[in-house]
Amino acid sequence: QVQVVESGGGVVQAGGSLRVSCVVSERTFAYAMGWFRQAPGKEREFVAAIGRNGGSTAYVDSVQDRFTISRDNAKSTVYLQMNSLKSEDTAVYYCNGDSKCTRAICIARSNFTSWGQGTQVTVSS
Numbered sequence: 001q002v003q004v005v006e007s008g009g010g011v012v013q014a015g016g017s018l019r020v021s022c023v024v025s026e027r028t029f030a031y032a033m034g035w036f037r038q039a040p041g042k043e044r045e046f047v048a049a050i051g052r053n054g055g056s057t058a059y060v061d062s063v064q065d066r067f068t069i070s071r072d073n074a075k076s077t078v079y080l081q082m083n084s085l086k087s088e089d090t091a092v093y094y095c096n097g098d099s100k101c102t103r104a105i106c107i108a109r110s111n112f113t114s115w116g117q118g119t120q121v122t123v124s125s
């Protein structure tokens with residue numbers, strides 16, 4: 001598991017867009033990464049993941065075709081572009097990665113015990 005700093009959250013109206021970012025504090029950024037979220041009163045859930053070279057992606061059904069995960073390995077940064085936001089997308093968004101994972105699907109199946117501070121996304125209706 002890696003050390004990360006998430007940013008870019010905020011308040012947006014339903015139907016709007018927002019991009020959150022995750023900077024990984026490692027010089028060698030050669031593994032799969034993912035975004036997760038936790039809404040009030042709910043368990044943390046997987047949202048999206050991307051393979052180490054961006055060649056594979058995975059999304060939870062509820063965000064498919066609305067969210068896009070990407071990465072810039074030169075900047076050790078992972079992004080989550082969120083479009084057509086809904087009130088049910090309101091949550092704290094976290095990113096994480098696993099040095100044992102090279103493909104996106106591996107992140108979706110991983111169990112993480114350490115998390116960053118996250119970034120709050122609030123969608124108002």
